[in-house]
Every structure is written in C-alpha cells, then in structure tokens.
Amino acid sequence: MARIGFIGLGNMGGPMAANLVKAGHAVTAFDVSAERLAAAVDAGATAADSTRAAAAGAELVLTMLPSGREAAAVYGGADGLIAAVQPGTLLVDCSTIDVATARALSAEAAQRGLMLLDAPVSGGVAGAAAATLTFMVGGPAEGFARAEPILKCMGKAVIHAGDAGAGQAAKICNNMILGVSMIAVSEAFVLAERLGLAPEKLFEISSKSSGQCWSLTSYCPVPGPVPSAPSNRDYQPGFTAAMMLKDLRLAQEAAIAGGAATPLGAEAAALYGLFVNAGNAQVDFSGIIRMIRGGAA
Ligand code: NAD
Numbered sequence: 001m002a003r004i005g006f007i008g009l010g011n012m013g014g015p016m017a018a019n020l021v022k023a024g025h026a027v028t029a030f031d032v033s034a035e036r037l038a039a040a041v042d043a044g045a046t047a048a049d050s051t052r053a054a055a056a057g058a059e060l061v062l063t064m065l066p067s068g069r070e071a072a073a074v075y076g077g078a079d080g081l082i083a084a085v086q087p088g089t090l091l092v093d094c095s096t097i098d099v100a101t102a103r104a105l106s107a108e109a110a111q112r113g114l115m116l117l118d119a120p121v122s123g124g125v126a127g128a129a130a131a132t133l134t135f136m137v138g139g140p141a142e143g144f145a146r147a148e149p150i151l152k153c154m155g156k157a158v159i160h161a162g163d164a165g166a167g168q169a170a171k172i173c174n175n176m177i178l179g180v181s182m183i184a185v186s187e188a189f190v191l192a193e194r195l196g197l198a199p200e201k202l203f204e205i206s207s208k209s210s211g212q213c214w215s216l217t218s219y220c221p222v223p224g225p226v227p228s229a230p231s232n233r234d235y236q237p238g239f240t241a242a243m244m245l246k247d248l249r250l251a252q253e254a255a256i257a258g259g260a261a262t263p264l265g266a267e268a269a270a271l272y273g274l275f276v277n278a279g280n281a282q283v284d285f286s287g288i289i290r291m292i293r294g295g296a297a
Helices: 013-022 034-042 051-055 068-075 099-111 124-130 141-151 166-195 199-206 241-258 263-280 285-293
Strands: 003-007 026-030 060-063 090-093 115-118 133-138 155-162
Touching: 003 013, 003 051, 013 026, 013 034, 013 060, 013 124, 026 034, 026 051, 060 068, 060 141, 068 090, 068 099, 090 099, 090 141, 099 115, 099 166, 099 241, 115 141, 115 166, 124 133, 133 141, 133 166, 141 155, 155 166, 166 199, 166 241, 166 263, 166 285, 241 263, 241 285, 263 285
Parallel strands: 003 026, 003 060, 060 090, 090 115, 133 155
Antiparallel strands: 115 133
C-alpha cells in the first residue's frame, strides 16, 4: 500500500482515484470543487483542504488537471507543490498539457532534487472508469520504475516514452493522427454517399483494405458498422470535440516551437475550431462528419 496524494478529481481524476483506492492504496484527495471532492470521499479517499494538505506525507502525488495553466499553478512558484513537498516525493502529472510547461516544471522540480514525471493518458472517461488507460510517461527511468506499479492500477499499458516532456509529445502526436484520420474517414463516407456507395459497403471494403485505421474500425463516424461508436447515440461523447481541439492546438504550438511542418494537423485544428465554434464543443469529435456533410451542426 502506498500513500498517494491525488489532486484534480474531475471526469478522469475521479474514477482514477477510485481505482487506486480499490487497489488498496491510501489516497488523500483535493479538488477546488467541493462536489468532486465529496464524490472521491464516497469512493474511499480521505479529503484534504488544499493541494499542500493532499501532498503532505505522500510518497507519490498525482495530478489530473484541465491544462498547463492549472498544472503550473499547482506545482510551480513559491506557493506550489515543488516548493512544499518532502524530499523523495515523486510527482506525476497525468494532465494533458503543453510540452514546454511540462519540461519547465520538470526542471524546476529537479532543481529541488525532486522528480516530476509527465504521464498523460489515452482511453477517455470509459478507460479511466475501467482502469484500462494507456499512460505515456516522460522523465527519468528511476522515477518511471517507481510510478509504474501505481499507474498500472489505473491502466492497461504504461509506457516510458523518454525524457521530460516525451509523454506529452507522444500524446499530442497520437491525437494529431487521430484528428486528421477522423476527418479523412468522414470525408470518405460523405463522398461515398454522394457516389451512391452504401456506407456498410465502404466499411466492409476499407476495413480490409489500405484505408483501415482506428477512426474507421473502432470509432466509425457513421452509425451501424461499429455498434459501440458514438455515431450510434447521436454523437454523445466519448471524446468531446473541445478536447480534440485542445490537443490539436497543443500539437500546433509544439510544431511551431519545434519548426515541424504539419499542414494536415493545422487544417484539422482549423476544422475542429469551426466545429466547436458552431456550438459543438460537447459533441463527440466524430460528429464532425455532420459539418463535412454540410448539414446542420
Ligand atoms: P475535468 O475538468 O472534468 O477535471 C479537472 C478537475 O480539476 C476539475 O474537477 C477541477 O475542479 C479540478 N481543478 C482545477 N484546478 C484545480 C486546482 N488548482 N486544484 C485542484 N483541483 C483543480 O477534466 P477531465 O476530463 O478530467 O480532464 C483532465 C485532464 O485529462 C485534461 O488535461 C484532459 O485534457 C485530459 N484527458 C481527458 C480525457 C477525457 O476524455 N475527458 C481523455 C484523455 C485526457
């Protein structure tokens, strides 16, 4: 049993903290939302009244926060956890944040002799509830070895991606593939409709041909071929368009900073920006097929 501090108990963090309790760990939790904190206590965590109180006495502190801004506020500066925790505490940020902030926080932690890993996840709310997330971890191998058994209580795959920031880099590269491929698959189904090709036939053929990809065979944007896909329930998420847009914009920031040419990633970010601004922030990201079809949002 490990003593774990858990900060950020939202759609992802709530079920992740509950899975740590289920695995027998002592979890002290904090969220700025009293409602979220109360739900974590119902799941067996102990309530703390601040980030520092959640981290006090913990061997490992996990955070699952909305963005880099909150992560920097929680970890950095004179009031942050890096300045406050006991020597030897391992810090693990599971939020999806920008690579530059992840690297800066890791460097700030290293100056105090602490390890801060970036460990964003793939798998969504369903994966968080079922403890089947994939963790992509950046940071020193020694820190990874300490975090791995704890992360395995919440996920099916825990992969060491490389040095600080490599976890965030893996996450945005993966989701850039996903955003681009969802648009490509959606365009193909819309073209098929115009050509009079039945969607079931396109699915049957492309799923066995070179067009095969996850957006087609696991998350098909037209209803029917993949019964578990959000397209069968009026595009209720799933993974929201707002989340996809966040990740595509993080990829573009990183591409600009790193000098990488990612024209399709840029186009995907622009298209998801239009889709979100048309009132679809909370629609599943596969719902973009409706915009591509030219129908009502
Ligand atoms: P969420 O908004 O539901 O949860 C974030 C929680 O952090 C909220 O409960 C909020 O009150 C809390 N919080 C904010 N600032 C805080 C602070 N200073 N101290 C303590 N608590 C604070 O978001 P989510 O859906 O759980 O996503 C969390 C992270 O996981 C994001 O970075 C997101 O990009 C990433 N992610 C989400 C999904 C998904 O499907 N929801 C999938 C993969 C990755």
